[in-house]
Amino acid sequence: RQLKWDFQKHSDTGLGKTLDFKEMETAIDKSENEMKVTVYFFYCNKTQKHRSTSLAEEPENECKLTFTIKQGHINPSDKDLIVFKRSSGLCWSSVEQALRPLCQLLQAYAVPMAVVKAEQLVKLAQRWNGEWEGAPPVSSLISVLYNQGKVLDVLSRPGQRFKGEGGAKAAAVHIQSCWRRYTARSAYLRYCRCKWAVGTISLSWLMHTQLCRVKKALQARRFSHLENQRCRAQHLAANWNYIQGSKRTIIHIPSLGYSQSQRCNLRNFDVVQNIQIGRLCEIRDENVEVIYVCPMHLKEDMKQYYSSLLKSNRPQEESLAETLDTSLSKTQFIMLTPEAVDYFPVDMCLSSLLKYSPHTLQRIRRLVQGKHSYIVPGVAHVDDLAVADELGVPLMGPEPAVSQLYGTKSGARKIFRAAGVEMPPGAEDLYSLEQLHERLAELMVQHLDVTLWLFKMDSELGGSALCDVSHMKSYAWALNLYQRYGPDTWRSEGIQEPVVAQFLKEIPEWLSSHAHPANTSEHWAGFLQTFLRQGGVVEARPPSHSPSCVTVDLLLEPGGHISMLSCGDLLQSPCGLKVLGSSVPQTSLCSDTLQWIYTLVGQACLEKGIVGHVSGLALTSDLCLLQVWALDLHLSYSDHLAMTQMLLYSTQGTLSCQNSFEVPMSNTEQETEESAEKVQSRKRHAVLSSRLFHASLPMLYRSVFFQMCKAHGIGFNPQKKQGTLFALYDSSERRQIGMIVVSDSPQRALLTFAHNLSVIHQEISSSRTQGGTNFKVRVNVLMIPSACNQKHFSAAYSCLSSLNYNKYKFHI
Template sequence: MSEIHRNEDNLGAIIVEVQDDLLQLKSSLEKIIVNDRGTTLDIQALDNAICRTEKSIRKHAEDYLKTVNKQLYVLPSIEDFPKQSAKIPQWKPLEAIPHVHPQKKNLLGASPGEKQKFNRNLMCNPANPSNRQIVPQKCGISLPDVVKKNINTTKHQRKIVVSGCHFPSIPEDDMRTVLQPSLLSLAVQHKAASLHPKEDTFKTGSNSRCDDQQKWETNSESPCVRKVDECTPLWATKTPLPSTTSMSMGQSEILKGTSSLIPKTPQVPPVEVPVNTTKFPFTIIKGQIDPMAIDFSHFKQNFSMCWSSVVDMLEVLKELLGNFAVPVGKVSGERLVELCRGWENGWRKTPSVNTLLSVLENQEEVFNLVSSPGQRYKGEGGIEAAAIRIQSCWRRYLARTAYLCHLRRKWAVDIITISWKMRAQIHRTRKALQARRNSQLENSRSRAQHLAANWKRIQSSKRTIIHIPSLGYSQSQRLNLRRFDILQNIQISRLFDIRDKNVEVIYICPQHLGDDILDYYNSLLKCDGATDGADTIQTLSSRRRFIILTPEAVDYFPTHNMCLSTLLKYSPRTLKRIRNLICGKQAYIVGGVSHMDDLAVADELDVPILAPDPAVFQLNSTKSEGRRIFDGAKVDTPPGQGDVCSLQQLHETLADLMTQNITVQRWLFKINSEHGGRGKAYCDACHLRSYNWALQQYHHYGPDLWNAKQIQEPVLLRYLDEIPEWLAHYAQPAKTSCYPSWACFLKTFLRQGGVVEAKPPSESVTYLTVDMLLEPGGEVTMLSCGDQLHGSCQLEAIGTTVPQTSVHPETLHSVCMRVGQTCLQRLIVGYVSVDLATFLDHNTVEQKVWAVDLNIAYSDQLAMTQMLLMVTGGTLNWHTGFLEVPMPVREKVCEHQIASKVVNCYAVIGSHLFHSNLFMLYHNTFLKTCKIHGIGFNMKKRQGTVFALFDMRERCSIGMITVSDDLQGALVTFARNLSVIYQEISSSKMQGETNFKELVKNIEDVLQMTVQNKRLLKDKPAA
């Protein structure tokens, strides 16, 4: 409103000036008429007047439009036009507008004498062509022709009032050149939309928004005319207008403030409204608009009030269509105006292509054309755009190439830098680790020297033994072993070292043991065979002299198959507890298979290790080095050769050995670093095609002449030709679970190296194992010996019979002493086991003893022997070769003494008994079941059966010891126990995986051999 007051005087003055200019123009036109008679024609005056008029109207009309666009205007009521006496209506404020009754018929169709009303659609919808015919436009507003006929043409001045704004009096003819019909129709439409349906008043506030939701209903009489329902007044209908889609806040406030001033009428009749389908289309051809075209002129004429914004949008649209050489673009005028209004209200940037194309009626066709490749270069400035694009692409290619080259160089620099840093870090880490290991090794050697110097004193005094049954094999071997923690826990019988009263045992267990296993071993430790069971004080002291610890790292690395020393190394809490337990005591470590982490644990606990250095162990623990030790000890060994590392060497060595030892039936192949029966294979010589011919040649020349090279050469050459095929077809690994075929075994054999040697040439071969302690002081002590029992694999021992009965004790002692002294010369200390083979030579009819294997570790047989000696209270006498067990006799020699006699006993030890169905029984249930069948140990007679429990989780492996007066009774008891257990846990439908059957079969063979030996002994004195 303030803008209207400011521009009020200026508008009046401008209109007055326009009137004066028009008067002058009129007078100039009169001069033109006079000049026709011969006077001078003043054309310049006419031109000046017209220019001043155009400039003034153009400048001030824009200011006026900016002001009045925010106001509401209401048309005055129109009286009956035929009456010449009616006064010309004036523009009045909203309060003075009377009620207007809309008519069904068009104003132009009325008869001169008929009373007519002004049609509301004339001003409400300027888009209607019929309205444009009635209301022609120039550069301002003019009233309809019907009204112009009744307007008095005198110089009569009238006063205009618009929304409370007063304008100076203007002649009626000049007023028509100022106002536009679109503004008047906008005001009429907003006023009509605010009237109450029944009371014919304007609505206020919140009800005005709900009226836009009313819908048109189609008239059944005429398809071209729509009627409003009787209950829906005209002002509640929705009239589609291109320029009045929304109402500004200022207009709504004016309507809200003036709605109460409108007079109310009781009823409004329904009105027929014609359907508006015109969209003011025009065409843009090749980016150009014909300003003289009818459709464009029509569009421009109807939207001249907002033409300034339409022109800008048209320029953008023309540029787009011209740049893309669009032949024809059909523009919808209404959409264009709506787009311009939205652009002015909220947009600050040029609309997108999709937005611009949305105003086209053929937008799909144009969009497909615009989006086609290369279309841009067909339009205006296409050649320049193509050149720019080519140059930009080339420059981008050059820049991209240079950037990628820079990235590659930068990447290479980063890789080199990171690699160098990592290499330097690894080098520093290795150097630090090497320094630490050297320090640990030096400390270990220093402690070993102290242990050797004080060994006699330590053995005779109280001491603590830290047993770590670690299997320090290589990583590949450990990962290929099943139930690795159970294999390490098989030596749990080391606990029975406490049978020495001066020994305390700290046993490191590789798994968590249940209460049933702990209670079982506690009950066994109570039964110390060397004392009476009533000595409870000594029993309690025995229970206090051992402790079982499990490293906490067992829970952190359950599937890594780490050796026990490594797990203990990464268990700081367990190490701390061990330090507290051995504080102030003499202690040393007894390990298993040596590993570098043994040094780390010993250095952390600051105790010595009763074992050789890891480097010494690795050097002397191979099969090839074992043969060298036996050769150095002057002990008989099987014919063979070590350090075979290539296929050609294997063939040549095997051919030479087979030629020299023609009577050997089976040849063995042993991998250097393997243990037990895993790394062994065999092949029988009888499968060679030329073997029978070679035997004939041997018998032809005889044993004495056969050693000549000239005689052996033909056989050697034929063997060389046949051995590759012979090995490929007939060589077999001893354990197919580890190496399924000869090809797999041969690959590992050639990679790690191995030994080729002969199996003893006899059908009756006995293998025995002797355990020795190589004391740091330089003495060799035999701890255990036993004849081996085999299962399905004839090259792997499952159990032993103690004591051994195959070799004379003196011969055995002599062999073991020589091997022990040779090991001491090679700086090997600790526990060592030697595998021997004895058989009867058919040529000389003499017993031969071959040393076949050397293991530098604490053996499973030794651990089970400690358990045997604990429960029986006996000792092994190596001079006589008997297991001497004291038997208490209840006869009083004196008041506090009980006489006892020593009995020679025999025992059968099974340390690797396996049955997959054992997991069905818990240990308590298993022991009760055995007790029901009479399987148990009699403490009075010191005979019976004792079990060793290893596993808490799977419960598939057990150990068993049977003790009897003679070897035959111990074997029978052992076989019977296996049969009973097998029947209890097996059925016809659930046999399971086991080694019970093969072991029972082997025991039967040993029993037959024992019977034969007894018969020979009986027959020999008689002869």
């Protein structure tokens, strides 16, 4: 109807006069019923009208028409083509236009024969006029063929394009275009690589320069920290006598500045750092105020326990939300936890956590403002200097570099050698296998009377191994040679050289077969690898079967004075390589010998620039005290000293190097007035152990644990100054505790300690409970009174024999 309106609109131009509008209306009305619009244009010329009618009346003939194209060429004399051309009529021009690209395609690909469907070709021609502006796509051209499959197989053959007309030229063009593309792509990639290299080099250079600037800034800052520490240390040394006699504040930071790998290998590193919580007991000096930096948050039960132990109000563990105007005047001590413990890994040392805790540093700075104060660290770390510089207080301890140099087993031997004290025959600074074998062979030849040799790693946490030389095949032969030549002739190199060569041949096999690591569960191969990586020493074990080991804690004051803070006999494992506890006071060495040894060692340490707390070990080779060897040296505050501080605070006693531990007694004790006037103090003996472990301890609340101990008579009597004290370390794991037993005799102290372990184990363990404990090892060691000297040995043995000790043994 729209066409009709358009034709009527243009009737003035004469176009409408050439059309039969009645026939058009009929066609339009018919198409509305069929949903299809078909417009027939009829010319007035009857001939043209007749031709259009003949094409419309014979569509079936057109469908059957096909013709053949060979090698891309059409045969004009082909009958089928002539019939198709005649039937096409006026639309042949458009058909011919669509047929031309089809022929070009077939010629280009040298298709031998293609059969064209005329009907599809006509439809393609009609679509071409309406849809495509250029040549139709190849898929449309192929769709008009009767043998599409064969033609597509020909077209898909590799290189078929270059076999048709103009193939050589197309190949040349293709090769040239590929080469040009390759050269252009290669040049572009070279340009990109050069551009990337320039960017990488420039970025690396910028990062390198920035890193150098940061390193220089850090070095300058650390150097300034060190210089400031030295200035403050000089001021502390100059005024130490005045500071020691006046009010002062001690900042205790029990940090363990081990290497990263060693800290990661320690389980519950925060609990290990908090074992020295006994430092709080230094407030027994009325002039001392203690700020204890705790590596973890403590719960209320821990605070209440140490509040009652220290006879004061509950300790104040400050948080960020609390006010900052609280002073130390009321409680004389305060516990602070750095806020960085909530954000940083557990294996970071406490000084590093405190360094990145600005609020805690500000709190400490306000607490020590205007007071004499200094820091007592743990194992030295570079962050100790940063914390001391941030707080503006001196550090009473060795510098980190000095501590790393002399805080090892090899460094301890250097100090002992400088001090002129006797030490076991051995060699230090061993880092290669050849060096180890050569030095060991020389030592074995020079000291044939030594049958046991110790291999100790330089690190404080490193293990040790023990090997018996009697298992060596040529050892008996070497002893015969030694007896034949005598001691004087044996010292000549000519006689010892063949023995050394023979030992060198046997040492590798001897070590791999008979060397046993003591503190680790690994084999000799793994121990040797770690030993050579960290370095270590080789030392002789004493020939006696029951050596006694004494530990001494010294304070090397900045003013140069050397004072002994604690001493005790170590309780060792049967192999003699593990420390299980200690007994106070020591009874293995005479006081003069002990004082002479620690004075020489302290003077040597002061000459090396070491100040602060130092703990050392001395070993007696036999019960007659004919020989004393200096074994080890630790340049830090020890666990034994922390437990001793708790012992002295609880008993208000005094410990001297004269083999005495005395406590004052009050007049309320059931004694006569005359005896009370004469006896002002009583001697006491104590057994200390800071690392008691039991897997079932977390199953009990602290209150239940103490009620259980009270029910069994385990407790401390402040009037008699004897009994049992516990040291608690954490509020979460609760697997480790420390225990102190005080009694009037060493035998009773040992037996009470063993009895307490037995009772606790029987109460908290069951047949279903699975887990580890080290209680049994302690009990087995305590059955032999190793802490007593020879004078008390018979009395101790008779005491042990008279008691039914089997009920105190553990059955684990």
